[in-house]
Amino acid sequence: MSNLYHNDIYKFEEPVKSYWESTTTSNYKYEKLSKNIKTNIVVIGAGYTGISCALTLAKKYDEDVVLLEAGHIGWGSSARNAGFCCIPPAKMSVAKMFKKYGKEETKKFFKNTIEGSNFTKDLIKEYKIDCDLTGDCNYEVAPHPSYFESIKEEALIYKNEFGIETEVYSQEEFNEIGHTGEEQFGAFSYKPGFAINPLKLLLGLAEQAKKAGVLIYQKSKVTKIEKKLEKFNVIANGHIITSNKIVMATNGFYKDDLFPDLNNMILPVISNIIITRPLTNEEVKSHNFVTHNPILNLRNLLFYYRLLKDNRFLFGARGDLIGSDQSSLLKSKKMEKQMKSIFPNWKHVEIDFYWRGLVAVTRKLTPSIGKLNDDEIYYSFGYQANGVNTAPWSGNELAKLIFSNSKELNISKFYQSLPKKYPFPFLRLLYFRIACLYYGLIDR
Numbered sequence: 001m002s003n004l005y006h007n008d009i010y011k012f013e014e015p016v017k018s019y020w021e022s023t024t025t026s027n028y029k030y031e032k033l034s035k036n037i038k039t040n041i042v043v044i045g046a047g048y049t050g051i052s053c054a055l056t057l058a059k060k061y062d063e064d065v066v067l068l069e070a071g072h073i074g075w076g077s078s079a080r081n082a083g084f085c086c087i088p089p090a091k092m093s094v095a096k097m098f099k100k101y102g103k104e105e106t107k108k109f110f111k112n113t114i115e116g117s118n119f120t121k122d123l124i125k126e127y128k129i130d131c132d133l134t135g136d137c138n139y140e141v142a143p144h145p146s147y148f149e150s151i152k153e154e155a156l157i158y159k160n161e162f163g164i165e166t167e168v169y170s171q172e173e174f175n176e177i178g179h180t181g182e183e184q185f186g187a188f189s190y191k192p193g194f195a196i197n198p199l200k201l202l203l204g205l206a207e208q209a210k211k212a213g214v215l216i217y218q219k220s221k222v223t224k225i226e227k228k229l230e231k232f233n234v235i236a237n238g239h240i241i242t243s244n245k246i247v248m249a250t251n252g253f254y255k256d257d258l259f260p261d262l263n264n265m266i267l268p269v270i271s272n273i274i275i276t277r278p279l280t281n282e283e284v285k286s287h288n289f290v291t292h293n294p295i296l297n298l299r300n301l302l303f304y305y306r307l308l309k310d311n312r313f314l315f316g317a318r319g320d321l322i323g324s325d326q327s328s329l330l331k332s333k334k335m336e337k338q339m340k341s342i343f344p345n346w347k348h349v350e351i352d353f354y355w356r357g358l359v360a361v362t363r364k365l366t367p368s369i370g371k372l373n374d375d376e377i378y379y380s381f382g383y384q385a386n387g388v389n390t391a392p393w394s395g396n397e398l399a400k401l402i403f404s405n406s407k408e409l410n411i412s413k414f415y416q417s418l419p420k421k422y423p424f425p426f427l428r429l430l431y432f433r434i435a436c437l438y439y440g441l442i443d444r
């Protein structure tokens with residue numbers, strides 16, 4: 001199929017110039033696929049989903065697994081996100097969830113998403129992965145006084161319906177424990193929540209998967225899959241891996257080119273990040289930025305930000321709509337202005353890094369984890385930009401499904417079944433542009 005975005009965003013051969021890439025040098029040690037192999041399971045895509053699934057399959061279930069990645073290990077969104085472990089992986093209000101799935105199912109969904117956060121943290125602890133873990137909650141900030149009531153309501157629902165620990169702060173209170181600025185009119189916090197260096201987490205997990213016996217190949221883009229006598233021939237770099245099962249863990253970077261049954265199910269949406277030079281202590285103090293917790297500004301077109309351990313400031317937003325390198329640069333300039341209008345005392349601060357990546361949005365606005373009905377093809381995708389929480393957990397759930405030979409997992413219906421395909425898929429970006437225009441106007 002033709003790309004939805006400019007080819008620049010699919011340059012698998014080049015690392016993205018992220019800040020995270022500058023914090024580690026250990027991510028180029030994996031080989032390319034250069035021979036034919038027979039295995040039981042091929043996992044396609046080495047982000048959190050693929051690595052976590054492969055790790056559980058090899059370590060817990062003693063399965064033969066080959067993991068293939070188109071870029072280098074640490075190329076995809078799992079290595080370039082903002083590192084927020086937040087909840088939930090759904091793009092709809094709790095009221096809508098209650099209406100669509102009922103209260104009990106929504107409670108189960110929230111229970112699962114909390115399990116997701118704990119699962120990610122437990123992996124970090126179990127494998128002693130040094131990934132600069134910071135923070136002990138997430139903050140959601142009202143960008144305008146009119147948002148404060150709905151923040152209070154959300155905090156109450158989280159507490160009363162889902163048993164989540166929350167706290168509400170007035171603007172003055174948050175000035176003291178969070179930060180000041182032009183779009184801070186009160187906030188609420190919820191637990192669990194924390195932040196990480198996403199690339200370090202990914203490399204730590206890949207290392208463990210390798211130790212557990214997973215054969216990992218980078219720069220090995222799967223270009224074709226053929227089925228012959230109940231076996232799959234997975235083709236990458238002109239070599240063939242013959243397998244019984246396939247796990248699709250390609251999420252936002254899937255180009256609708258391998259399995260018709262899985263095509264046109266995601267809207268890949270660009271998310272962009274900019275990072276400042278390290279702020280001086282005086283600059284940090286000028287906005288009383290005293291927290292290292294991840295923060296979400298609740299505009300319709302969200303901003304997300306946090307202070308890193310070296311006092312750099314990370315600021316993220318819904319990205320550009322074209323995907324070229326030039327559009328990424330232009331978007332970073334726009335975001336710099338937005339950031340500086342919210343934090344005017346930093347208007348002289350330079351931006352050292354900018355980059356972007358793809359998140360996967362589905363029509364049902366929640367993830368999908370499962371197996372195709374008549375084939376040994378497993379999938380997990382559509383985390384609605386909530387993969388630090390959801391992807392490692394989903395990969396583990398997928399491994400359970402593969403091993404158990406059953407059709408369904410004991411997880412909330414929110415995650416089950418495939419989403420509907422996008423009608424007229426080539427128009428996906430047009431629908432999205434219209435939505436962005438609309439929400440952009442409301443935000444103004």
Ligand SMILES: Cc1cc2nc3c(=O)[nH]c(=O)nc-3n(C[C@H](O)[C@H](O)[C@H](O)COP(=O)(O)OP(=O)(O)OC[C@H]3O[C@@H](n4cnc5c(N)ncnc54)[C@H](O)[C@@H]3O)c2cc1C
Nearest residue numbers: 045047048049070076077078081082084222357386387388
């Ligand atoms: C800028 C940005 C900021 C974000 N911030 C956050 C955040 O703070 N918190 C949060 O929870 N989530 C965040 N997300 C979302 C999160 O990163 C994703 O949900 C998560 O990483 C998805 O993990 P994954 O393993 O499913 O996909 P990915 O990590 O994208 O991995 C998929 C892999 O599949 C590979 N692939 C694709 N096609 C092929 C093929 N044909 N052959 C072989 N390999 C292939 C790709 O190269 C890629 O490496 C952010 C995303 C972006 C882009």
